[in-house]
Amino acid sequence: MSERISSVETIDVRFPTSRHRDGSDAMNPFPDYSAAYLVLRTSAGAEGHGLVFTVGRGTDLQVAAVQALAPMVVGQRVDELVADPGSLARRLVGDSQIRWLGPEKGVVHMAAGGLVNAVWDLAARRAKKPLWKLLADLTPEQLVAQVDFRYLRDALTEDEAVTLLRTAEGGRAERERRLRAEGYPAYTTTPGWLGYDDEKLARLCREAVEDGYRLIKLKVGGNLTDDVRRMGIARQVVGPDIQIAVDANQIWGVPEAIRWMRELAQFDPYWIEEPTSPDDVLGHGAVRKALAPVKVATGEHVHNAVMFKQLLQADAVDVVQIDACRVAGVNENLAVLLLAAKFGVPVCPHAGGVGLCELVQHLALFDFVALSGSTEGRAIEYVDHLHEHFVDPVRVSGGRYLAPDAPGMSARILPDSLARYRYPDGPAWADAEVLAGAPTS
Amino acid sequence: MSERISSVETIDVRFPTSRHRDGSDAMNPFPDYSAAYLVLRTSAGAEGHGLVFTVGRGTDLQVAAVQALAPMVVGQRVDELVADPGSLARRLVGDSQIRWLGPEKGVVHMAAGGLVNAVWDLAARRAKKPLWKLLADLTPEQLVAQVDFRYLRDALTEDEAVTLLRTAEGGRAERERRLRAEGYPAYTTTPGWLGYDDEKLARLCREAVEDGYRLIKLKVGGNLTDDVRRMGIARQVVGPDIQIAVDANQIWGVPEAIRWMRELAQFDPYWIEEPTSPDDVLGHGAVRKALAPVKVATGEHVHNAVMFKQLLQADAVDVVQIDACRVAGVNENLAVLLLAAKFGVPVCPHAGGVGLCELVQHLALFDFVALSGSTEGRAIEYVDHLHEHFVDPVRVSGGRYLAPDAPGMSARILPDSLARYRYPDGPAWADAEVLAGAPTS
Incomplete structure (x- = not known):
């Protein structure tokens, strides 16, 4: 049997x-x-x-x-x-x-x-x-066969995808060695939750820099006066060289996003994340055009590869934020990684919540070893919540994810x-x- | 109490x-x-x-x-x-x-x-x-207050919406009288289901014309040879003056939609419906550009007003097909009707299934009386299935929906x-x- x-x-x-x-x-x-x-x-x-x-x-x-x-x-x-x-x-x-x-x-x-x-x-x-290694060891043809191209061929064909993966074969062994030795960049959202008071915000920003993070993220969009004050505190604490991304979690319409972000521009935000509805491809494009050089990021609620395709076709995003659980699993995320590579847009995975860090790290590590070949402009979100419940929790040190080596996708929660x-x-x-x-x- | x-x-x-x-x-x-x-x-x-x-x-x-x-x-x-x-x-x-x-x-x-x-x-x-009359009797301000404009203002503001409704106030009484006397145009999908054989297709096409329909719809996308044969039969039966729309139900990618439809162009299709993923705003735009003057229609799976907004902003559709049950009810459909009116694109509601005809007719009738003020290029889909289970079933005669006059939204199914x-x-x-x-x- x-x-x-x-x-x-x-x-x-x-x-x-x-x-x-x-x-x-x-x-x-x-x-x-x-x-x-x-x-x-x-x-x-x-x-x-x-x-x-x-x-x-x-x-x-x-x-x-x-x-x-x-x-x-x-x-x-x-x-x-x-x-x-x-x-x-x-x-x-x-x-x-x-x-x-x-x-x-x-x-x-x-x-x-x-x-x-x-x-x-x-x-x-x-x-x-570990899943990242399993994926990285597949051939370009095997990987491409795992992707459904039905709705994607106007932006990316199977042949183009094979070529992207084939091109990345050079230097793979060296990248894998570096990954195991040095890990992969992380950024932290821990300091910036909207419900935290100013003192906690300042303390957590300070600790983030001490911990080695080069990019932190603050939630915005509740109240403009509060956002200006909080962003000012964060910028003062971390200094000019640490990147500060902000995240509105879809709270604005397009004109409002542009107006609000112009008030925060004085603090040199690195990206604005989810400025409006995740469905609004053209809206993200309009926000991006109005706010450049501030980058636009989205993805945690982008529901499938067809939407990511359009965000890329419309020059609507600077940063693609894949999520391990929003789309139809590893296969559809492979499609998104291939699309991002085709358009030359970096992927900074969304994580946090329960297990999102554990799962998504595998996709970013695969991308580095076997596809994009770069960590430039890339980092995986890290939030220090609930990892204690996992059998194989992420290990983050010095602002970097250490490559997992246990077999699997690190999804297992402790029975207790x-x-x-x-x-x-x-x-x-x-x-x-x-x-x-x-x-x- | x-x-x-x-x-x-x-x-x-x-x-x-x-x-x-x-x-x-x-x-x-x-x-x-x-x-x-x-x-x-x-x-x-x-x-x-x-x-x-x-x-x-x-x-x-x-x-x-x-x-x-x-x-x-x-x-x-x-x-x-x-x-x-x-x-x-x-x-x-x-x-x-x-x-x-x-x-x-x-x-x-x-x-x-x-x-x-x-x-x-x-x-x-x-x-x-009846719901259509309840809606038509609301003031422009009352109607606009029923719509959530959060993500729509880059395409349509509250003030513009009030102006659209105010402009339509002229001639309302006359349109309501005509509606009660003459009904509203219907089109029929009954002949064209993919599972029907050629003989049944020809017979149902003939009956549709005899019944007064000026627009019929055929399903396509299973097999190109079959589609060419079936479309040829339908065109021969109905003659050159009856419009034939075709519906691919999302089966194609963008390049495939264009290739396939070029083979059917010889039969003068009126619109191609759902040529690809309903999420693919830019894809619909590309198909429309490639296939003009064949129109592009979509909407039954367009999941919210933000998506309809973009289809209109991107000049991606010639026909907006609202569905009574896909979006968040009457209120979000009001938003879509207002957007379509702003962009001057006709609405031809999707119906059929169970109760979709019963529900959606109210929205089209409201649109005629109080918003677009026109039936030009407009028709409500009609499929003769399952109406016998409704307390207040649609009445279609001579290729037209007769205005319902029972109170409510006609949604009630018989207890038996x-x-x-x-x-x-x-x-x-x-x-x-x-x-x-x-x-x-």
Whole structure:
């Protein structure tokens, strides 16, 4: 009997982060970092782990979406799945009835991503490699075969993608050696949550520089007077040589984004992130044109490769921010990395939340070794929250991510943490104080 | 005690339409037309009905999404809700935790739309008016206050919207009289489903012309040889004066859409609908430029007003196809109608499925009376499926929709039909033959 997927277990796990306003921004004042967590189990007792990051209410819906797609995974042969996760990705995204609920967006698309990522985790474990290394060891043709080009060929063809990867083959061994020795640049969002007071902001900015970060990020968009004051404090603390990015989390319309950012320009912001709706390709382009040389960054809510394609075609972004859990998994993120490489735009992955750092580091490291070949203008977001719950947590030191070497995609959460934070029946949520302290809007 | 919403009842209702391949197209070979149906009940015993159209698997997920938002509706004062559904729409769309699952797209956005539409149904019933008339009787200022302009002001401001509506006030009474006397143009998709054989196609084309239709629509994109043959048959049957639109349901990439449609150009297609991903604003623009004078139409899967805004800004569409259930209800469709009016692009609503004709006619009729003031280049899609299940079904005669005059949004499904087609436990689904006959992909 060949080894098959025997079950897809799902868990609604939520951390009561809103109590201390960790993660608070203009659009998300009270997030409870959460995940639709999933485990693929095989008939031989192997496991692949994945998760879809969420921020509280609705995580049950995300779990239900994973279960809606699970019948397309259960019973599949493991050797076929791990040899070609792209075929599964196409089936999950293309189901002709469930597709109506997207298409290629929202909970059904993220559910597909969670399942696809879990298959990659399983594949990397079987190969006894961290995912970034598994990907980097695939041939250009194998990688390109993992991408669905249906809607992308007006910007990037299969042949062009192979050429990009082939070109990057020179120097790979040296880059891999450097990566293992020196790690990959990180930037930190820890100082800048909107819910923190000025003293905490100043202290955390100071500590970030002492810790070796060259780029920090502040949340903006709540109140202009506050933003001017906070940005002034941050700039004074870090000095002129540290880059300060700002992040509006979609709070503005296009004219408002331009007006507001002109008031902050005096503090030399490095990029403005999510100045408006993530769907507004042309709006990002207008903001970018008006605010140059301030860069425009977006991606954590950009729901698929078709949207990234247009952001690049329209010269609407300076920085592409892939997210490990928003699109349909590793395969669609490969498409985005290839598109970014074609257009020569650097990728600075979105991370934070629960497990986003753990997952997305693999994609950035692969990109450095096997595709872009550069860390110039690139850094992975780092937030020091909730890593203690992971079996293979990220290691960040001196402002750099150290390359993970454990097999898999680093997605696995400790069993004790899953039990404690399972919603609504885990002990962490049974605590009445926690429940009372969770605002509802 | 003031009247309040006491409950949100939801029902998963599915019709086994895939057995006869009604509704079959290149992307949806076996749809089972379905709905996440919902009923708002008030403490005084009144009801508002709404639905989110789906095509089979995943309807349970759409139902769960409605229930995830229901706590924001239950307990609300009815007088406040019906006086200002826009405030509810903003709260539903803006919930800071559930928003992460979109934002403003997919099942959570459609769930918001279902609830918002049900509130409008309730409002129109209380006012004892069909919805189109209720909307047409609002002042420009009242209508504009129902729209969320946050992400739209770079294309349309509140003041411009008021001016558009004010300008349309001349001739309103006469247009309303004409509408009640003559109805509103319809077009039919009944002849052209991909699963029908040539004989059925020819017969249905002939009948459509005899029935008074001036525009018919054929599905394309399965196989080019078949499309050339089918389009040739249709053109021969209907003659040169009847418009034939074609619909690819997103099956192509941009270069493929252009190549394929050049082969069909000999048959003088009126528009190509959904030539590629509904997210690909720039792609639609490229297709439109390459294929002119063939028009480009899209909208049934365009997930929010920000996307419609860009399709108009980029000169990417000739025809805007609003859908009653894809965006966040009447309020967001008001935004789209205002944008289309500003850019001078006609709206031809998408309909068919279950209840889409019933719901969307109200928006087109409102647009004619109070906004665009014209039926030139405009028609509402009509498909003769499943209307028998509605309390207030559409009436189409001589190729025209007759204006509904019953109070509400015409969303109400007959209780017997709900009971019979409830999934999975309704008698229609307990029939083993039906279950066996439903393909799974």
